[in-house]
Amino acid sequence: MTEANPVVLVVDDEVQIRRFLRAGLELDGFAVQDAETGGDALRWATLKPPDLVILDLGLPDMDGAEVLERLRAWSSVPLIVLSVRSNEAEKVRLLEIGADDYVVKPFGMAELLARAHAAMRRHVRVSTGEPVVKVGPLSIDLAARIVSINGARVMLTPKEYRLLQLLAQHAGNVVTHQFLLKEVWGSPHLHDTHYLRIFVRKLRQKIEVDPTQPRILLTELGVGYRLVVPEAATAVAS
Amino acid sequence: MEAVRRELRGSALALVLVAATTLVAYVLIQSFDVRRGSVIYLLPVLLAGWHLGLVPALVAAVAGVLWSGYFFFSPYYSFYLARPNEILNLLLFMVVAVVTSHLANSMKKHTEVARKSEKDMGDLYAFSRRLAAASSAADIYLAIEEHLASLVQRKVVLFGAVADSDRTIKPEQEGLSQRVHSAIAEIRAGRTLATTVDDGAGDIWLVRRVSQKNADFGVIAIDLGSVPPWAVEEVRHRVDDVLSDAAATLERLDVARALNDAKMRSETELLREALIGSVSHELRTPLASILGAATVLSKSPVIAKDERLNALAGVVRDEAERLNNDIQNLLDATRISREQIRPRQEWIEPQDIVNSALERRRRRLSSHSVSLDMDSNLPLIFVDAVLVEQAFVQIVDNAAKYSPAGSPIVIAAKRNGRDVVLSVQDQGVGLTAEENAQLGERFFRGARHAATTSGSGLGLWIAKAFVSANGGKIQAVSPGADHGAAVSILLPFATPESQPEVGPDD
Numbered sequence: 001m002t003e004a005n006p007v008v009l010v011v012d013d014e015v016q017i018r019r020f021l022r023a024g025l026e027l028d029g030f031a032v033q034d035a036e037t038g039g040d041a042l043r044w045a046t047l048k049p050p051d052l053v054i055l056d057l058g059l060p061d062m063d064g065a066e067v068l069e070r071l072r073a074w075s076s077v078p079l080i081v082l083s084v085r086s087n088e089a090e091k092v093r094l095l096e097i098g099a100d101d102y103v104v105k106p107f108g109m110a111e112l113l114a115r116a117h118a119a120m121r122r123h124v125r126v127s128t129g130e131p132v133v134k135v136g137p138l139s140i141d142l143a144a145r146i147v148s149i150n151g152a153r154v155m156l157t158p159k160e161y162r163l164l165q166l167l168a169q170h171a172g173n174v175v176t177h178q179f180l181l182k183e184v185w186g187s188p189h190l191h192d193t194h195y196l197r198i199f200v201r202k203l204r205q206k207i208e209v210d211p212t213q214p215r216i217l218l219t220e221l222g223v224g225y226r227l228v229v230p231e232a233a234t235a236v237a238s
Numbered sequence: 239m240e241a242v243r244r245e246l247r248g249s250a251l252a253l254v255l256v257a258a259t260t261l262v263a264y265v266l267i268q269s270f271d272v273r274r275g276s277v278i279y280l281l282p283v284l285l286a287g288w289h290l291g292l293v294p295a296l297v298a299a300v301a302g303v304l305w306s307g308y309f310f311f312s313p314y315y316s317f318y319l320a321r322p323n324e325i326l327n328l329l330l331f332m333v334v335a336v337v338t339s340h341l342a343n344s345m346k347k348h349t350e351v352a353r354k355s356e357k358d359m360g361d362l363y364a365f366s367r368r369l370a371a372a373s374s375a376a377d378i379y380l381a382i383e384e385h386l387a388s389l390v391q392r393k394v395v396l397f398g399a400v401a402d403s404d405r406t407i408k409p410e411q412e413g414l415s416q417r418v419h420s421a422i423a424e425i426r427a428g429r430t431l432a433t434t435v436d437d438g439a440g441d442i443w444l445v446r447r448v449s450q451k452n453a454d455f456g457v458i459a460i461d462l463g464s465v466p467p468w469a470v471e472e473v474r475h476r477v478d479d480v481l482s483d484a485a486a487t488l489e490r491l492d493v494a495r496a497l498n499d500a501k502m503r504s505e506t507e508l509l510r511e512a513l514i515g516s517v518s519h520e521l522r523t524p525l526a527s528i529l530g531a532a533t534v535l536s537k538s539p540v541i542a543k544d545e546r547l548n549a550l551a552g553v554v555r556d557e558a559e560r561l562n563n564d565i566q567n568l569l570d571a572t573r574i575s576r577e578q579i580r581p582r583q584e585w586i587e588p589q590d591i592v593n594s595a596l597e598r599r600r601r602r603l604s605s606h607s608v609s610l611d612m613d614s615n616l617p618l619i620f621v622d623a624v625l626v627e628q629a630f631v632q633i634v635d636n637a638a639k640y641s642p643a644g645s646p647i648v649i650a651a652k653r654n655g656r657d658v659v660l661s662v663q664d665q666g667v668g669l670t671a672e673e674n675a676q677l678g679e680r681f682f683r684g685a686r687h688a689a690t691t692s693g694s695g696l697g698l699w700i701a702k703a704f705v706s707a708n709g710g711k712i713q714a715v716s717p718g719a720d721h722g723a724a725v726s727i728l729l730p731f732a733t734p735e736s737q738p739e740v741g742p743d744d
Contacts, residue, residue, distance in 0.1 A: 016527035024534035084522075088624055089582065106526035106562055108533035108555065159744040177584075185738070194585035195738040197618050201587065212589050212612040212651075218597075219590035221623040222582065 005031040006051035006120070011041040011067065012082065013060050021054065024109040038062035045071055052116055053079040055099075057090075065094060072098035078119035080112065088222030092176050095223070101173040118172020118229055125169075133168040135227045138207055138216055140168040149207060159184055160203050163196075167217065172229040174220050200225065248286070248294035255282035256301040263309050276306035276331060283335045287342030295339030303332045361388065362487065369496050378497050379456065382488065386448070386458060389480050393461040396448070397422055418459055421445040425457045434474060440464050444474055448481060450489040511572045518565045518572075525565070529558040556601065563635075567696045570628070571680075574703040581622035581707050585734055588616045588651045588658045591623055595630040596649065603634065605643040611650040617731045619658050621708040626660075626727065629701035629712070633662045633725045636698065639691055641666025641722070654728075657710075661726035668723050669716035677714050678702040686719070698725075705729070 008030040010021050022032045033050060035041035038059045045053070053071070057064030068079065081094050081102040091102050100119035103112050125133070131143035137150045142165060147154045156164065162184050167175055177196055181189050189195060200219075204211040218226050259282045266275060279302030287295035308317050311324045368381045379396050387394040395414060415437040424430055425447055432446030442462045448455040458481070465473050535541050536551035573579060589612050596603065596610075637647050641664040648663040667687060669677065676682045681695040702712050705727050716723035738744075 014523055014527065016524065017530065020527055020531040020534050024530070024537065027534065027537060105522065106529040106558065109530060109537060110533060157744050192734075192736065192738070194618055194734040197585050197587055198738060212614050213593060213610060219587070219594060221586070221590065221594050221627055222584075 005029055007031045007033060007048065008052040008054060008116075009033045009035060009041060009044055009050040010054045011035045011038070011059065011064075012054075012056035013037065013058065014056070017056070017082075020109075021112075024113070025054075028109075028113055036060075038064070038067040041067055042070055045075065045077070049075065050077060052120055053077055054082065054112070054116070055079060056082045057084075057094075065097065068094065068099060069097055076123070078116065078123050080115050080119060082107070091223050092178065095174065095176050096178065100170075114229070115173060118170075122170060122173065133171050135168065135171050135216055136230050138227075140164060142168065147207075154206050156203070156206065159199060160206070163199055163203060164207075167225055167227045171227045174224050174226045176224040180224065196225075245291065245293045248290035249297040251290055252282065252286040252294035252298040253301055255285055256298055256305060258282070259302070260305050260309075263305070267309060274310070276310040276327075279303070279306045279331070280335060280338055283339045284342050287339035288346045292340065292343045295343060296336065299332065299335035299339055302335055303328055306331060361385070369493060378493065378500055382448075382455060382493065383458075386460075386481070386484055389484055390460055390477050392463065392477075395459045396455075397426075397457045397459070414459065415439065418443050418445065422457050422459060432478075434462070434470055437461075442470055444477055446478075446481070448485050448488070450485050453489055453493070455485065455488050455493060511576060514568050514572050518569045521565055522562070525558055525562050529555055529562070532558060564694065567694060567700060570700045570704075571696050574700065579625070579703065579707045581625055583620050583622050583708070585618045585620055586623040588612075588619055588660060588729070591627045591630060592649060592651050592660055594623075595627050595634055598627075598631055599634050599638070602638050603647070606638060606641065607644065607646045609646065609648050611648060611652075613652055616651060616653055616658055618734065619729050619731045620734075621710070621729060622704075625704040626708055626710075626729065629704040629727060630660055630662075632697040632701040633712075633727070636725065637662045637664040637666065637723075639693070640664065640687065653731075656730055657728045658731050659726050659728050661724055663722065663724040665722040668719050668721040669714060670719050674714050674716060678712060701727075 006029070008025050010018055010025070010032055012018050012021070012034075013036050018034050018036075022034070025032050030052070033044055033048065035044050038061050041053075041055070041059075044050070055064055055067060059067065064081065068081070071077070071079070078100050079098070081091075081099045083091055083094070083102045083104055094102065100122070101115040103115055124130070131141055133140045133142065139148050139151075141147075145161065145165075147156055147161065147164060163180060166180055166183055177193050178190055180196055181192060184199075185192065185195055200217065201211065204214050204217055207216055208214045216228055218228050220226055256279070259278060263275060263278055266278075282298045283295055283302055286298040304317060307328055308315060311328065312321070365381060365385045369378060383394055383396040386396065417435050418437055421433050421435045421443070422445055424433065425445055432444065435443050435445060437443055442465045444460045444462055446458060448458050460477060462470070462473050462477070532551050532554035536548050536555070541547040541551055592610075592612065596608070634647075634649070641647065645665040647665075650659070650661045650663070652659050652661070667684070669684075673684045673686075678698045678701070679695075680699045682699070683693055683695040698712070705712050708729065710727055710729035712725065712727055714723055714725045
């Protein structure tokens, strides 16, 4: 591995999981740093700041959420959580305290890489100020506030645009209901998910080929929404 | 006191019977001049012996002798007897009457005893069958409670022998007064064996232990009703007699062992579920490694260009996923039987649930020709979307499993009256009426496919539990075996209380 390879810090106490993650990530062009405990993870993160963190929640010395919170106190490094199915409340909490995304165990490497690349691209976009987000045929110019599909402009209402803008800023990663509700309608409407459902339906009618079978704006049940980035556009080492 | 009063009442009734007989005798003599009718006076003796007891029967006999002397022995219409042989006749009548009354009375007693023991046997039989079928200690306590209640004919509440046993009932639940409860505590503590207590509402309660030398069946509280103070002792003795018989019976029926067995069974059940829970968690970690490793392998350059190796990596991934689903089912099943399903309900588009389920089963469905039929303007539903999705995935799995590769599967989301209906229709093995009736029972698997298709019989049971936790239901329709089936989730919808305000600038 050369210096140019992005560094990923893998935090997991299961050796077999670390092994396949290392293989998969190296194959994708990452340089991998392992950590078995939360303490190790925080040490490595300060010693050699990574470009990406993959964090398992079940650690022997401290709760994964605590590692995340302490890391977020000084770092905005892209971070993906490895979670267990059927605990949506926990996923939402982790996203709220700063995880960029999660994958549910057991997961395939492609899924993890897609989430990781999306999180890293957002990081780059924020630091470089790149204005255009492309999601398949959909293009969102955040500076000019112009949305188009295959070059044809789509007219959105202010709230529809705000919704799409928030999702586009996190393109490829999940955005929670609470975050969207708070940003678009304000804190008093934190639990009015039906507002969100109704506006997403309108938005899908404008940007999806078949609004009943969305391909771009997907629902993550119990958690939020995700703008899907086609897998072809996810390679990091290109 | 009571006994004397009863005999007096009986004797008076016996005299009424004799008087009635006399009336009949008088009419007979006046109309037909019957002179050999003294036997008619055996009738009141028999009746009194049967219904009223021995003393009234004897009274009837004496009165009968006097009246038959009056009517049927010369000189007629006089209690005076002229001839010595008639005195003998009357004496003979007297003896026959006494013997008859005695016979009638004892026969009556025998019949009563026989009838009662027959009823007792029936009750006991029913009781013992109930004990055998009881699946928990609480069931057994309930059975004993009802058995004792029927024996003493009062309201009865039975408690475990110690305070923390299976049946600790809160005062308000059984409507027992605080005084009765402190009496129960006294008995449990072993300070007294039995006591009577006024519950403050006018009823006297007898509280005592139900036990034999080898077994303790608990503490019983019996509502004796509003008994006057002087009668408490007598009532209490009667109940005590019944109860000591009952305790002996309980020991014979080995209630103690039945209780233990029931406790063991429920503990075994708990243990098994705890085991399933922990084993499932233990299995998932290696599974995550296997599945992850397989996906890495299929991406590695060496394997990616070799089709056979790539297919093998695919097999590992698919089977690991299948195993993971089975484990998920086991976990869900334990959650359901522990009643740990707490829906987190929110407003959701019905299509989102269907799409999410299809996305999760994309590879599994790739060998079928799936078509979608979803209304574009369905109302929102207020459910735990994750639970409903799991349920729908189970239905989709079944359709894929029980219909041939390449056959069509139609997935629909429609509105029907007050329900949103999510349905999966296949052209597979279908359902017989009998199978349909059993569908969704825990561990039910159609006998036709048990040998050819693997499965646990948990899927639809889980689906049903998840859907009903959300106020919905599952329906299956099939024209018959080998004619496919349509399985639907029906979810009632409501309208959100508030609507987002949409102004011109929104």
